[in-house]
Amino acid sequence: MSHSPILADLLLSRSTTDRCAELRKNPEWIAGALKDPSTLFICVSNSSAPVNESELRFFALEEIPQDSLTYFLGREGDVAFFGVSVNTDFVSAHDPDSWLNLRVSGSLLSDRDAGLLVAAVALDNWNFTHTHCPRCGTHTVPNEAGWTRRCPTDESIHFPRTDPAVIVLVSDPDDRVLLARQSRWPEGWVSVLAGFVEAGEPAETAVIREIFEESGIRVDPQSIEYLGSQPWPFPNSLMLGYQARALNTDICVDGEEIVEAHWYDRDQVRELCETQKLHLPPPVSIAHQLITRWYGEKLPSNTSFR
Ligand SMILES: [Zn+2]
Structure with missing residues (x-):
């Protein structure tokens, strides 16, 4: 029996978007991208996001709650994508039946959308559960466009746990x-x-x-x-x-x-x-x-x- 050398069809390992990691350390660029009308936001709550007919539903800046925690996920052409952590009230107000857990939507979405959503869910889950500095207990603040958290007391940087x-x-x-x-x-x-x-x-x-x-x-x-x-x-x-x-x-x-x-x-x-x-x-x-x-x-x- 012939086997492929490596697993194909890993549905949560698909990704087509350039993460543009270097831009995370450029707060001016991130601030501009957040306000750009072409930017698309993926709202995430409890490993779920709204899906309409196998397509992720994207939100515009004016639709997302003020002061939301956002994560820069990357760019495709001139369009920037951000993940957004939202609460259950937001879910209830936005067609709650369309919110699917990534375990379900992972096999429905396109490569691009699946890749974006996996990163957004991972960052949302980490930021939700890792809110304090493990060294001194101070509440940490989001850093590098959501990819790290910084302790304002001892300046230590904390990376997403994997x-x-x-x-x-x-x-x-x-x-x-x-x-x-x-x-x-x-x-x-x-x-x-x-x-x-x-x-x-x-x-x-x-x-x-x-x-x-x-x-x-x-x-x-x-x-x-x-x-x-x-x-x-x-x-x-x-x-x-x-x-x-x-x-x-x-x-x-x-x-x-x-x-x-x-x-x-x-x-x-x-x-x-x-x-x-x-x-x-x-x-x-x-x-x-x-x-x-x-x-x-x-x-x-x-x-x-x-
Ligand atoms: Zn600390």
């Missing part, structure tokens, strides 16, 4: 795939295993550690292959996709995070999905793309979970 996590398609010597159910998921929901990279830990070591902790499976270190990454800003993960080959097949789940795990061949995946006995993660997730790559073709249509 937590790396590994997600691994494990197969056995018969090329069966290891799929597991998390304790908080209902019966039949399964995915590949994943876990956060710990402090001071290389990602490849995290692959070996997480798979063993959660399933009792030892993977061959020589078989670990990196396949691509996707931001997962709910609230601040970066998923690093891998595949690895198991050295043993006796599964022993941890019973806490993972309550069951089994090996499946392709015929079983097809049959169990078609009969709705197995539910796989939605196409917007890197897990779906890892499983698709192993399966070798589009997965059977099925009610994905979430």
Whole structure:
């Protein structure tokens, strides 16, 4: 079976807009762009933004609340894009049914809009949860067009937190795939295993550690292959996709995070999905793309979970 060298179709890894990072440090340019009538604003609340027929709804300056927290997202031609954090009152006043979570809209939007929205959601979630200086406790202020926060007491600069996590398609010597159910998921929901990279830990070591902790499976270190990454800003993960080959097949789940795990061949995946006995993660997730790559073709249509 031939495989592409790296994952295609990572729906939250699409981006066509030049981020123009150098302009973030130019407050005069940013102030001018904010007032420019051609500038487009993407309003974000709780990982959601309004979508009309697969297109992001953009707002004009006069439509967004005064003193909103804004993030310069980049430029396309002469048009600048900004993200804007808005509250639930704003959502209620602007066709609330059209506000879709990025987990849903990520598979509907164009490359440009998906890329813009992922950045806006990541910055909104970070600014919302990281409001004080970790050194001295002072309330920090937005800096560099929303991409950092500055402490006015000790002048320290704080960057958006991004937590790396590994997600691994494990197969056995018969090329069966290891799929597991998390304790908080209902019966039949399964995915590949994943876990956060710990402090001071290389990602490849995290692959070996997480798979063993959660399933009792030892993977061959020589078989670990990196396949691509996707931001997962709910609230601040970066998923690093891998595949690895198991050295043993006796599964022993941890019973806490993972309550069951089994090996499946392709015929079983097809049959169990078609009969709705197995539910796989939605196409917007890197897990779906890892499983698709192993399966070798589009997965059977099925009610994905979430
Ligand atoms: Zn401080």
